[in-house]
Amino acid sequence: MKVEMRHIYKSFGPVRALQDVSLTVEAGTIHGLLGENGAGKTTLMKILSGYLRPDRGDIFLDGKPIRFASPAEGLRHGIGMLHQDPMDFPAMSVLDNFMMSHEGEFWLDRRRARRALQELAGQFGFDLDPDARVDRLTVGERQQLELLRLLWRGVQVLILDEPTTGISAPQKVRLFETLRRLAEEGKTIIFVTHKLEEVEELCHRVTVLRQGRLAGEATPPYSPQRLIEMMFGRPIPMPERQPVPPGEPVLEIRDLVVGDHRLRLSRVNLTVRSGEIIGLAGMEGSGQQLFMRACAGLVRPWEGSIRVRGEDLTGKPYHAFLEAGVLFVPANRLEEGLIPGLTLTEHFQLVYPNGRYLIDWEQARAEAQRRIRDFNIRGKPETMVEALSGGNQQRTLLALIRTPAHLLLLEHPTRGLDVESSMWVWRRLKERAQEGTALMVISSDLQELLQYCDRIIVFFSGRISEPMATEELTLDRLGHMIAGRGW
C-alpha cells in the first residue's frame, strides 16, 4: 500500500509540532524517519495511524484520500503502529493481548487465536508462550507480540516508533530480519528512529525532520555527515568562553547503579564542582532523565553513593535532598512543575512563605508582583499558571527555585521557548553558576549545551560517556555520539 501525506500541519496550543511536512512511502519498502527529540516524528506517525488529527493536510492510501477519527479506524484501513512504549495490557496473558483488537465477533475463539499466534510466531521465529502474563515478558518480547497482533489484524502499513530502544541485540537482529521479510511480501514499513546505523542497515529511503519541518530525504549509500547536518542544522561558530575556576565539589557520585524497566546505568562516577555547568546530552530515554532523578533523590539507586557537599544522601527521601540544597526542575511544566488551578501568588507563597501559619495576602501579592517583575513573567499575581504561555511558565518555574541552592538539576529548561526566551533563561542560569551553584542540565539542543556548559556527558541506550570538556567537542562529534557512533 502506498502512503502519501501532503502538507501536514499540527499544533498543540502555542507549540507548532509539524509545519508543512510531506511524506511518500512506496509499498514494499522500509522507509526511515529520522530526527532528534521533538522533531515531530511521533506526531506525524500518530496522525497517520489515526491517534491524532492534523490541523491541515491530506493523507492518501494508494491514491485515495482518507481521514481517520480513531486508531481503530486506522487499523481497519490496514495501518498499524507499534508504539515506543508497548501499549499492551500487562496483567493479561499473551493470548488475551493477542486477541485484544480482533473485531467483529462477540464470542472469544481462543483455540483459533492460539493456533494463529503459534503459526505466526513460528513463521518469524519468535518464542512466545501464549499463557505467560505479559508483565513477565521482556520489552523485546512484548514488541514481538504487538507485531504479531497487528499482522493478524492484517495491517498493510506497519509503523515502528523507536523499536530498538530497550531490546536485546539478538532480538534486534530478529526484528530486522522480520521487517525485511515483511517488506518483501509487499508490506509498507515506516521505521522511526534517531540511530544512524539503523537507517544505514535497514532503510531503503529516509526522511529527516528537524523542529517540525521537513529537513530532507536521502537514499543509500547514505552520508552520515549529511544526515547529521540535516538532523541538527549547520554548525554555528562558537563564541569565545572564559573557563570558570573550579570550586569545591558539590556533588560526588561513586559507582552509582540505577535502573528502571528498560534501562540500567552502571557504575557511574562523577564529581560536579561549585559554579560548574554540566550538560547531559542524549536522545530522549537514553538514561539521562533517570540519572538526573537519581541525583534529585526521586529515584532510589540500586548501588553506589550520592554525596552532596560531603553529606551522604544515598537512599534518603526527596526531602533530605531538598534540605541539602538540591533542587530539581522538571520538564513537563504543568504535570510536575506547576499546579494548575493555583495563582502565581499562591505558587510563590508555597515556596517562600512569609509567615508561619497565617498568610498576609496583601504582602504576598506585593511579593508576587516583585518576582513577576524580576523574572519577566507576563502575568498578574492572580493569574492561574495554566493561563500563562510556555515561556512564562518556564520563567515561573525558575522564579520558584529556592535560594540558596547548591545543586540545580534542570530538565529541558528551554524546551519550546523562542530564541529570546531561551537566552534569558540561560542568562539567569549563568548567574546562578557564578554565585557558586553547580548545575546539571538536560537538553536536546546540542548547540545550546555546547554554548553554555563547561562539560558534557553523553548518554546512549544506558551507556554513559566520561564528562568531556566543551572546548574539545564539536557539534559534529556530539551528534555522532548521540546517534551511537564514535564511542
Added chain:
Amino acid sequence: MKEILLPRARPSRWIEFGFQGLSVLMALLFTTLVLLIAGAPPIEAYRQVLEGAFGSLKRATDILVAWVPLMLATSGLLLTFTAGLWNIGVEGQIMLGAIAATGVMRALQDTSLPPPLILILAMAAGMAGGAAWAGLVGLLKIYGGVHEIFGGLGLNFVATTLILWLIFGPWKRPGIGSMSGTEPFPERLWLPVFPGLRLSPWALLLALLSIALVYVLLRNTYFGLRLKAIGKNIRAAHLLGVPTARYLFLALLGCGAMAGLAGAVQVTAVYHRLIPPISSGYGYLGLLVAMLANYRVSWSIPVAFFFAALNIGSIQLPITLKLDSTLSGVMQGALVLFVLLMQGARARWQPKSAVETGDDA
C-alpha cells in the same frame, strides 16, 4: 517576544448562575415526574414539604437541629475535598464520634463530676473517635496503598457493626437489648436546649465555629494553601517541597474530628443515647452538600440549610399523603445529579480555554 497571554478560564458570574438555576429547575421537573408516576399530587406534596419545614417555629428550628450535624460533616469534608480526597468514610467517622461520646457519658454519668465537664469530655472524645477512624483511612492510604474510598467504605461497615454489637452486647439495656438503642442518659447530662424546642444553642455554636474555622483555614493559612496545592497537583506539590503524606493525613484527621463532633452532638443533644442510625446519613449528605456548593465554604451554608429543610419538611409526608419521606432523598439526589450534569454540559459547550498539551517528539 511573541507570547500570548491566554484568557483565564472563568465564565461570567451570570452564566454560572444561569446554569445553576437551570439545574434546580430540571431537578424539580424530575421530582415532579417521580411524584406523578407514584400517583401523588405534586403541588400538594411540595406544599406539604414547605409546610412541614416552615409551618411553625418549632419545625423551623428543627431544620437547624438537622443543619448542625450536616454542617459539621460538610465543614470537615471541605478540608478533605480541598486536599483531593474522597472521604466517603465520613459516615463511619460520625458513628465513631457517637460511640466515643457515648462511652465517656456512660463511664462518667454516675460520678459526681459537674455535667458541663462531662459533656465537654464527651465532645472531645467524639472528636478523638472520629479523628482516629479517619486516621485509619489515612494510614491505609499512605502506607497500605488502599484508596480512601475503599478504606472509608469498609470502615463504614465496621462502624455500623460496632454500634450494633455495643447496643446488643456490652451496652445493652437492662433486661434485653433492642434496636431502640442504649439506656438514655440522665436528663441533667442532656445538652441544654432552647425552652420548648429541640435546638441546642451550644450545638448551633459548635457548627458556626466549625464553619468559621474551616473558612479561615482554607483562606488565610499556609495549611489551607498546601492542602489546595496537594488537591490540584500532588506530584508538583511534592516536588515543590510540600510534605504531602503529612498533609493528607492532617486533612483526614481534621475532617474526622468534625464528623466525630457531629456524632457527639447527635448523642448528647438530640437522641441522648446511642441508636443504630445515629449518623442519619448526614455524612453522605454532607458529600452532596459540598459538591453542590462547589466546595466553597460560603455556599455550603445555605445548601446545607436547604437540604436540612427538605429532610425536615418531608417527615410528615407519610402521614398526610401516604408518601414515603425519602422523597427528600429523591430531590437531593436529583439536584446533585443535575448540577453535575450541567457542569459537564458547560465544559463541553464552552470553547476550551486551557492550552491543549500534546506529548512531544
